[in-house]
Amino acid sequence: MSHRTHIRNADWAVVWDEETHRHVYRNDCDVVFEGSKLIHVGNAWKGQADTAIDGRGRMIMPGFVNIHSHSRSGPIGKGIMEELATPTFWGSGLYDAKAAFWKGSAVEGDNATPVASSRLTYRELLLSGVTTVLDLSAPYESWLDIAEESGLRVVLGPWYASADWSTRNGHEVEYIWDHQAGRKHFDTAIRVIEKANAHPSGRLSGILAPDTLDTTSEDLLRDTLALGAERHWPLTIHCAESMVEFHEFTRRTGHTPVGYAKKMGVLRPGTILGHCIFLDTHSWPHWHTRDDLRSIAESKTAVAHCPTAFARGGVTMESLPDYLAAGVTVGIGTDTFPHNMIEEMRLALILARVASEDFNRMPTGEIFHLATAGGADALGRSDIGRLAVGAKADLVSVDLSDPNMRPLRDPLKSLIHCAADRAVRDVWIDGRQVVFDGKVPQIDLDAVAQASEVLEAAQRAAEATIPRVDWAKRDARALAPLSLATRR
Ligand SMILES: [Zn+2]
Structure with a gap:
């Protein structure tokens, strides 16, 4: 027994x-x-x-069900990413400064830094009561071992994409397409998902995770959707996360990001859209249709809501209560850092009241529901997120x-x-x-101290690369000034 x-x-x-x-x-x-x-x-x-x-x-x-987080790439940006929102990209730092830093922080073949980062993330999640996490990361050698070590229930979303963002002037985003690399990383992702699904712990599983809607080619997206349907694998993708992306899709296709996702068949049960902020009803795009929210709700597509990383750039969903009233399944995620699920819930709750201009529409019990059963519903699981x-x-x-x-x-x-x-x-x-x-105990204080050292060294090394990859050749201090001036 x-x-x-x-x-x-x-x-x-x-x-x-x-x-x-x-x-x-x-x-x-x-x-x-x-x-x-x-x-x-x-x-x-x-x-x-x-x-x-x-x-x-x-x-x-x-326990909480966190349906969107990045254990590998999030924590290394601490001290840098908080104030990197670029005004010419409507407050998103994804394309300019963040891209400059991230390019330097992802070192091919480096296993120690992602191990350190994931360990620290998983520990932080556990301490805030998370028991299931959807972790979106570029796969690395020891990922499954570190996920297993944590004791968490981890849904691994190994990233792949056909394009990279780049800017040569700080106001225009260029897409650098590399279809071969996209295919290669797709194949790797399939193997990681298969390994996770077959993991003897029974706590690991996989999810298809093309990185973002605008960096996944139509071909790769079609093949991803077909594979998901064939193997009954869920899917998650960043969608409608910035104004740049919104304009890119209206320029490329005449559709909003969500409209394009619908046209391509991405909207369906088992899909989780990461962030999904800039719908046609959001006040910033001022778009002429009013279809997106209904399309998401009717297709039983879920949304991962991660307010902190966006609110730091002055961006928020408009509004969470409207999504819920439309019948959309919403779960909460911690995205970049901190990975403190309860603080994330608190901000989601407060911003929902502010954005909807009605504090009655987001009671505390509702946010608790989203962070538990809402996330479980998004993952199609009726056996977690409830006692x-x-x-x-x-x-x-x-x-x-x-x-x-x-x-x-x-x-x-x-x-x-x-x-x-x-x-x-x-x-x-x-x-x-x-x-x-x-x-x-499985990630004890010695392991934490060691991981912190590794991550800090990796951050210093990545900072040193910024002048080489930044379009304006800025150094780290110019790109992300310290909070206060320093005096000797
Ligand atoms: Zn994300």
């Missing part, structure tokens, strides 16, 4: 109500799991257990005595609006404990 764990008498629990497809609170709740599955959620459990845990002073909740009998034992124990949680009247409000990861104590994934009293 598998190991059975009994969490007894949790003061609060967030449990799943199948009838309403919603979470509800329960007090004095027992949660029992055997092996990787929940076998009891509710009143006092009378059966035997191998491990008994006192739930008093705790809230037990489902229900038969679901995976992916759960989080929150310390209600943490001062940031007090006064304790409504624990989810305390957690999301105040405490965030500071009150997350224990996390189980697949029934296995992976966070112990705020510590992650």
Whole structure:
């Protein structure tokens, strides 16, 4: 018989109500799991257990499902990317400064830097209560091993693209097409997905991940869609993430990015569109149609909403409540950094109220739903993102005595609006404990210190390459000045 764990008498629990497809609170709740599955959620459990845990002073909740993050490329930009929004690209730094930095930070054949970056990312995700993450990264040698080591449930999205962005003047984006490289990386991606799906841990899986809609050739996109349909593989792609991309598609095709995605057959169940901000209803493009939101909703396509990286550049979705009212499945992702899921939820919630000019349309329970069941729905999984009998034992124990949680009247409000990861104590994934009293033993402090050193050295090396790849030959300090002037 598998190991059975009994969490007894949790003061609060967030449990799943199948009838309403919603979470509800329960007090004095027992949660029992055997092996990787929940076998009891509710009143006092009378059966035997191998491990008994006192739930008093705790809230037990489902782990978060993060459906868009970049473990390999995100953290290295810390200290640089926060203020690199380029005004001539409508606040997006993707094409100019970021491209200059990223080109230098991706070193062919380098395994140590991505290992360090993923380790730090996975640890940060675990500490904020994430139990499933969709990780979009250029594949590297040890990726599956590092994903497995973390204990997380990881959906690996190995990147490929047929083009690279470039600019020679800081106001015009050029597409440097290399169809052969796109095909080569597509083949690599297929192998990574197959390996992930067959991984003995059962916690890894793969998803087709052509990088962005505008850098994937029509041919490669068609083949990707055909392969996805044939093998029943899900798909995710960055779409409608910038004004540059919006104009590129109206110029190339006469359609909005979402309109083009619809025409190509990208919009379908099993597809997750990354970001999906610049729809025809957004106020910036001022476009003449009003079709995008309906197209996404009717096709049962999901959207990964990652507010932080965009809000840093002055960009936001207009608006999350409108997407939900249209019937779109939305999940939350942490994208670049920080990978603090609860802070991401807080910003998503606040920006939704600001952008919709109506604070009643985004209550706290709704954002919690999106970060759990919403992400699970986007991934087509009814066995995660909820505490229900038969679901995976992916759960989080929150310390209600943490001062940031007090006064304790409504624990989810305390957690999301105040405490965030500071009150997350224990996390189980697949029934296995992976966070112990705020510590992650499988990525211990020595590993963290070592990874931080590697990442810092890699950042210095990438900074040194900036003058060679930047269109204006700027150095790192000119491109991304420090927050304050320095004095001797
Ligand atoms: Zn992204």
